[in-house]
Amino acid sequence: MNKKQCTAAAKLIEILKNQGVECIFGLPGGNAIPIFDALAQSDMKLVLTRHEQGATHMADGYARSSGKPGVVLVTSGPGATNTLTGVMTAMMDSVPMVVLCGQQLTTNLGLDTFQEADVSGMSYPIVKHSFLVKDPEELPSIVNQAFHIASTGRPGPVIIDLPKNVTSAYIDEDTSGEFSLPGYTIRKEGSPDAIKEAAAMISKAEKPVLMVGHGAVISGASSEIKAIVEKMQIPVCNTLLGKGCFPESHELNLGMPGMHGTAYANMALCESDLIVSIGARWDDRIAGSPSDFLPQAKKIHIDIDPVEINKTVQVDCAIVGDARSVLDSLYGYLEKGNTQRWVKLIKRLKREYPLKYKKEGKLRAQHVIEEMSRLTGGEAIVTTDVGQHQMWAAQFFKTESSRNFLSSGGAGTMGFGFPAAIGAQMANPGKTVVAVVGDGGFQMTLPELSTAVNEKLPIKILLINNNYLGMVRQWQHMFYENRLSGVDLVGNPDFMKLATAYGMKGFRVKRSADVRKVLSAALEYNDGPCIIDAEVEKYDNVFPMVPSGAGLDKMLLTMPRKKLDKPKGGT
Amino acid sequence: MSDSQKKHNISLFVENKPGVTIRIALVFARRGYNIESFVGSPTQDPNYSRINIEATGDSRTLHLMLEQLNRLVDVIHAREYSDEDVIQKELALIKVRCDNETRTEILQIASAFKCRNVDISDTTMTFQVTGKSSKIDAVRKMLDKFGVLEVVRTGKVLIARGEEETSW
Numbered sequence: 001m002n003k004k005q006c007t008a009a010a011k012l013i014e015i016l017k018n019q020g021v022e023c024i025f026g027l028p029g030g031n032a033i034p035i036f037d038a039l040a041q042s043d044m045k046l047v048l049t050r051h052e053q054g055a056t057h058m059a060d061g062y063a064r065s066s067g068k069p070g071v072v073l074v075t076s077g078p079g080a081t082n083t084l085t086g087v088m089t090a091m092m093d094s095v096p097m098v099v100l101c102g103q104q105l106t107t108n109l110g111l112d113t114f115q116e117a118d119v120s121g122m123s124y125p126i127v128k129h130s131f132l133v134k135d136p137e138e139l140p141s142i143v144n145q146a147f148h149i150a151s152t153g154r155p156g157p158v159i160i161d162l163p164k165n166v167t168s169a170y171i172d173e174d175t176s177g178e179f180s181l182p183g184y185t186i187r188k189e190g191s192p193d194a195i196k197e198a199a200a201m202i203s204k205a206e207k208p209v210l211m212v213g214h215g216a217v218i219s220g221a222s223s224e225i226k227a228i229v230e231k232m233q234i235p236v237c238n239t240l241l242g243k244g245c246f247p248e249s250h251e252l253n254l255g256m257p258g259m260h261g262t263a264y265a266n267m268a269l270c271e272s273d274l275i276v277s278i279g280a281r282w283d284d285r286i287a288g289s290p291s292d293f294l295p296q297a298k299k300i301h302i303d304i305d306p307v308e309i310n311k312t313v314q315v316d317c318a319i320v321g322d323a324r325s326v327l328d329s330l331y332g333y334l335e336k337g338n339t340q341r342w343v344k345l346i347k348r349l350k351r352e353y354p355l356k357y358k359k360e361g362k363l364r365a366q367h368v369i370e371e372m373s374r375l376t377g378g379e380a381i382v383t384t385d386v387g388q389h390q391m392w393a394a395q396f397f398k399t400e401s402s403r404n405f406l407s408s409g410g411a412g413t414m415g416f417g418f419p420a421a422i423g424a425q426m427a428n429p430g431k432t433v434v435a436v437v438g439d440g441g442f443q444m445t446l447p448e449l450s451t452a453v454n455e456k457l458p459i460k461i462l463l464i465n466n467n468y469l470g471m472v473r474q475w476q477h478m479f480y481e482n483r484l485s486g487v488d489l490v491g492n493p494d495f496m497k498l499a500t501a502y503g504m505k506g507f508r509v510k511r512s513a514d515v516r517k518v519l520s521a522a523l524e525y526n527d528g529p530c531i532i533d534a535e536v537e538k539y540d541n542v543f544p545m546v547p548s549g550a551g552l553d554k555m556l557l558t559m560p561r562k563k564l565d566k567p568k569g570g571t
Numbered sequence: 572m573s574d575s576q577k578k579h580n581i582s583l584f585v586e587n588k589p590g591v592t593i594r595i596a597l598v599f600a601r602r603g604y605n606i607e608s609f610v611g612s613p614t615q616d617p618n619y620s621r622i623n624i625e626a627t628g629d630s631r632t633l634h635l636m637l638e639q640l641n642r643l644v645d646v647i648h649a650r651e652y653s654d655e656d657v658i659q660k661e662l663a664l665i666k667v668r669c670d671n672e673t674r675t676e677i678l679q680i681a682s683a684f685k686c687r688n689v690d691i692s693d694t695t696m697t698f699q700v701t702g703k704s705s706k707i708d709a710v711r712k713m714l715d716k717f718g719v720l721e722v723v724r725t726g727k728v729l730i731a732r733g734e735e736e737t738s739w
Contacts, residue, residue, distance in 0.1 A: 124594055125601065129644040132589070149644060183586060183647040307638040 003174065008136040009038035009167040012100070015143045015177060016044065021071050023047055023426055025055040025062070029075020031115060032102030034168040039073075047426060047455060050447035052079050054419040056086020057445065060095050061423030064406045065381055067218070069096035069150045070423060076102045077115030080161075081122065085413060087157045088126040092410025093241060094214055096155035098146050103163040106134055120161045128156030136169035140177035148179075153186040154305040155218060186304065190321030190329065198276070198300045198317050199333030205274035205298075207342045208234045211257070211286075214241035214409070215279015215303060216323045217402045222246065224327035225278065231331070233339045235346045237265040239280045240409045244399035249378070251347065255355075257552070258286035260391040263353035263544050266552040268346055269294060276300045279323045282313040283410070284569060288550050302326050353557070355395050362537040363512050365389055365464045370396040371515045372434060372462060375523060380432040381406065381424045385417030385441035387471040389464035391542045393436045412571075415444030418461060422448060425457040432460070432523065439465045439492055449502040449529070458526040466538045467492055474541045478559070479566050495533040505530035575629045578607065580652045580659070581637070582729060582738035583622040586645040587613055595622065595646070598639045604628040608726030619647070621738060623728050625704075648738050657729040657737070663707045664689065666697045668718030677717055684710045695720060 006014075012035060016024070023045035028036045039046055049055040052074045059070025070090075074083055080101040090097045103109070104116040120130040129149050131142045139162075146158040202208055212225060225246050229236055236246045237254040246253055257265035269275065275297050280286075282301075287293040290312035299315040301308070302323055309318040319326050357366040369392050372380075378400030384390040384407040399405040406424060408416040421435035442463055452459055473487040499506030505525050509518040509532065522532045546555045549569025585591050592611065599606050604626055611622040626633070633651065640649035665686075669677050674696070681688060681698050684706065690697035700710050704727055711722060731737040 120590065121593070124590070124597055130590075181644060184644050305642070307635065307642055309638075311635060 003172045005170040006173050008139045008169050008171050009034045011140055013038045013042045013044055019147045024071045024073050025049055025058040026073030027052055029079045031164045032075040049451050052082035053086050054445050054448040056083045057416050057419035058423035059097050060090050061406055061420030062427045063095050065403050065424035066427035069098055072099040074101055076104055077117045080119040089408050089411040089413040090157040091126050094155050096151040097157040098150050099159045101161050103161045105165045106163045123159045127159050130159040132161040133166050136166045136171045140175050141179045144177045145179045187320050188322045188325055190319035190326040194319045195330050196333055199330050203335040203337050207272045208274040209268055209272045210234055210236045211275055211277045211280050212238040212242040212245045213280025216245045219322045219324040221324040221327055222402055224324055233343050240394055240407055243405040245402045247400045248398045256394050259546050260542050264349035266555050267349050270553050272297045274298045278302050281308045287313055365392050365536045366396050368515055368534045369393050372519055373397040375519055376432055380434050383417045383420040383435045385437040386412045386414045387438045388542050389436055389438045414441035419445050419448045421459045422452050425459050434460045434462055436462045440469045452529040453502055453504055456528050459529045460522050461531045463533050465533055466536050479564050495531055499531045504528055507532045510535045579626050579633050581624040584648040584738040585620050587618055587620045588645055591645045594643050598636050602632050610726040610728055625727050657731055659727055659729045661704045661727045663700045663724040666695055666721040667714045669696050673717050680713050
């Protein structure tokens with residue numbers, strides 16, 4: 001008797017359900033029709049997007065806010081190439097994502113057939129792994145492998161190219177999805193010797209600082225970090241992606257260090273005698289010039305990815321392993337040292353060099369963001385786009401728990417913030433989701449307003465509108481004698497009318513005095529998405545600022561009067 | 572010789588799958604590391620291949636790249652070998668210009684290096700040379716003055732000594 005059969009596409013959807021997938025973000029096309037057909041016959045939720053890049057950022061926001069892999073489904077050729085920016089964004093920030101791409105018939109591959117592109121080939125440098133399925137029998141195993149690879153170890157995006165004849169072929173319903181990956185190993189536990197060495201260094205240090213990164217968020221190491229901080233009395237700074245892992249309201253929290261970090265975080269690092277990176281990769285936004293990064297301080301690096309060890313900054317002690325597991329064993333070896341004087345100095349620095357902005361005169365982005373932070377009380381999930389508003393959000397949106405601040409850090413992808421908020425709201429229906437965006441980046445993925453309206457997602461789009469590509473304008477102002485080039489966003493739409501056109505609510509705030517009133521009204525509106533158009537001061541600059549490529553001791557607190565040299569580092 | 576000019580022998584044990592070669596090559600290309608030779612073939616188990624790469628560049632970058640190679644899902648092991656750890660061989664075919672006057676001398680040189688004569692014509696001779704890469708370089712140098720028309724080299728292959736398994 002013949003075994004019961006189903007299409008490989010139907011099997012694909014079944015496996016997604018077994019993997020715990022709740023919704024898929026995507027857009028169809030010819031070569032993906034068999035998969036969409038199987039989708040129509042299942043109860044899997046599809047979020048139909050208006051552009052494939054939007055779908056990837058939604059899956060990304062879903063994944064960052066929930067810890068579960070985000071799933072994207074698109075067609076071949078341009079559908080698949082449109083995902084690559086989002087895939088690179090996820091790769092740079094270690095976000096678990098599975099991207100399913102339709103593909104031409106296997107017999108048509110490499111023949112320049114309609115909507116055919118070598119997507120797995122193009123993806124190699126920007127994925128954790130990619131697959132091209134040629135045999136329908138292998139599909140179940142490959143999909144399971146993709147989820148395993150995407151979500152374990154250091155997470156990342158995985159692309160699966162699915163030729164149309166493969167997805168429409170019939171396979172046995174009980175085709176095995178088993179796999180073995182002999183080349184894929186994860187070192188979860190750190191080496192006991194390295195852990196003991198690190199513990200001795202921390203116990204002995206007089207001026208230690210913990211630097212918490214995305215790895216700590218991913219491994220769920222919040223309570224382990226808190227335990228160490230409380231036992232040892234060590235101040236904590238967090239990278240952009242580490243925000244919230246250790247509460248920013250804590251008296252020992254220093255906020256974000258680096259290019260636009262807090263003055264006290266940068267000063268503390270310059271004074272420290274030991275820096276412990278917990279899942280942070282000494283990114284150039286923090287390290288500036290990695291070869292001479294704070295030579296006075298010893299460095300410990302905890303990271304699950306051995307590639308990150310000594311990649312840029314040379315460290316004195318490296319522990320390859322999962323942050324949570326490593327910190328858990330480390331705790332037992334720690335002996336309380338004396339950091340009293342150090343903590344006193346930290347508290348003084350926090351008092352003497354607070355983040356500040358002018359509250360009088362024109363409406364300031366910082367004011368709007370700080371008020372939104374106050375009104376949501378650390379409960380909201382915040383996504384940001386990329387640019388000045390992103391740095392102000394990092395400075396002024398106080399984050400109290402992990403997975404509450406989502407931002408494209410490594411890639412710096414403009415257009416990320418708003419679709420990421422859609423994904424975050426899909427994963428967290430009960431939570432307040434605020435997308436802090438600029439007028440430049442927002443317009444890059446703005447068609448997804450339809451998606452948010454369709455899904456009735458009560459996202460608050462806080463538009464920091466200065467009619468400029470503000471961060472580039474700031475650089476041109478500071479380092480290029482104010483020769484503004486390509487930064488004036490003439491022709492911006494009227495965002496209130498835009499909201500109306502999409503059938504959504506619009507709010508506008510122009511005066512400092514109205515900020516609280518308008519934001520409160522927007523937070524109370526939950527019938528769908530809304531835009532809060534905050535018309536802010538056009539010429540404001542983000543400070544503190546460490547010029548790119550320079551040491552943290554070269555931090556500028558305000559705009560200096562003397563002419564500045566062009567920065568040595570990248571962008 | 573400066574560190575950036577150093578030659579490195581890298582041996583990889585990988586899954587025998589499409590796309591493995593390009594993933595490996597990209598790791599080198601992204602860091603601007605030049606590959607001198609690249610040899611790959613299936614092992615005794617056809618599901619796996621061994622790849623030998625000779626590349627030039629500084630040691631610190633090489634160390635980082637080895638980690639990046641090991642991170643590739645299809646790469647099971649990647650490691651560097653110094654010249655002493657392993658048996659290394661390479662095969663080359665060298666085509667050299669000859670005439671009645673030079674033929675004997677060329678044959679004498681070839682015989683001194685234990686080269687096999689694999690093709691002969693009125694105006695050319697082709698030799699097969701096997702051995703360490705330095706030996707092939709030496710043969711080539713000796714034949715240069717007669718006019719070397721073509722050199723085709725397989726690239727270096729290597730195998731671990733004794734019980735040790737290569738590239739593990």
